[in-house]
Amino acid sequence: MTAARGRRLRVFVTGASSGIGAALAREYAARGAVLGLLGRRGDALRELAATLPSSSDHHIYAVDVTDHAALAGAASDFIAREGGADIVIAGAGVSAGTLTERPGDLSRFAEIFAINVTATVATFAPFIAPMKQGTGTRRLVAIGSVAGIRGMKGAGAYCASKSAVHTYAESLRLELQPHGIRVVTIAPGYVDTPMTRLNRFPMPFLMPADRFAAAAARAIDAGRSYRVIPWPMGIVAKLLRLLPNVLFDALFVHAPQKAGKVAP
Template sequence: MTRSMFHNAVVTGACGGLGQALARELIGAGACVALVGLQRPALDALAALAPGRCAIYQPDVSDAVAMQAMAADWMGRFGVPDLVIANAGVAGGFDTAQATDLSVMRRMLEINLLGAATTFQPFLAPMRERGQRGALVGVASVAGWRGMPGNGAYCASKAGLIAYLQSLRAELRSTALSVHTVSPGYLRTTLTAGNRFAMPGLLEPDDAARRLLAGVAAGNEHIVLPRRIGWLSRLLGLLPARLHDRILLGQPRKPRVGEPGATDIPGLK
């Protein structure tokens, strides 16, 4: 399915987890792939799978000028993409009472939310002008459906991304471009490795990548990975807010920056 559908793709956050799995899947299907990320060894390993069809870029996804330069170079060498996946993201616990966590929230919003817009922006006009089918994919999260204790920054960034993608989808209805919102539950990646709570429906990145690309190829505007985690989240959402909060408050919280199990947030000051 991916072989006939996507020929030129851009993937941010391609260094590991879902992004790496998506890049491998697309490369294996014969696509030319722009590998966007910060960890050069991981990107080199991917590019080695198809040296003539890949290029490596290491911009800060929240830097609009750097992203525009990346896009210009890619399109100058390989042409206008038919698939752009804004996958780059970071996660971490958050406590509003801690002044140091405010910089964590700012950086998380820059990468998870602004980073999607800076990823799409330089490709949007060329993709529209080409007049052919193309897909813009934003990787959000079921965490964006409802706020969770100790996870306010991440939940806010993903909720904002979902709303942004809704707006973009409406704006592009009359064009050949489609906008897809992906809401993963728990994937076995470095972002979840330090989680101290139950992760129902834990999915392997390779499986998630195949399901995501199949969903985009099928034209699904909303993709939940796996589906059952979406059903569980919606079921919990039917509970009275006080009861829902009580259940969530009983769970261990995601590690904050500096705590054991916390993931790195690049560019954090």
């Protein structure tokens, strides 16, 4: 994908301090993009930026995505400095095992939804009006998960939040399609990140983060509405969606559960 003639691609990424967000930042930096890197940990963002091509060109925003005013301020700063954004990736996300009856897990549900769902909305919101005035490449990228396709025991908050991301992005896609803005949903399977390293169960088709980022960038380039990565997990996801509830329940009622610790 290329930006307008004579101009570098402008990419704004949340959750850039680790995991999928950092991998996507490295992928786009290698393609020559200028980046807005947003995450809670400024030191990790600076360490990442120092390893990227044209390291001094990138913009660092040490911001918690649940601070919507600070997030909007970072977006406005990036737009002012670079004249807009071509690609915005809502990559911030957390995961944790949850049980509805467990004391304290109501607040964990709220935290997971605030970061995975509401912050995705808050990430996109400041960019939409400028993108409507623009031309060429315009992508809003929501990071969902195959976990959003069926609910798994002990992961109600995470599964439900990622399902909400998928549905929200679908609604937004319809709203923005007449304006030439593509909304892309990427649903990762198992990607080797700090989040998945907490899992204590087999992870089929586990994918290195750099390979995931390259595949995701290709889907974003193409403006795909929805893509599961890696592709074998896409087949598994479709089969899971088609399973009748009685069979799904029988197969997964004894499946292992997520760890209780919140993982970025």
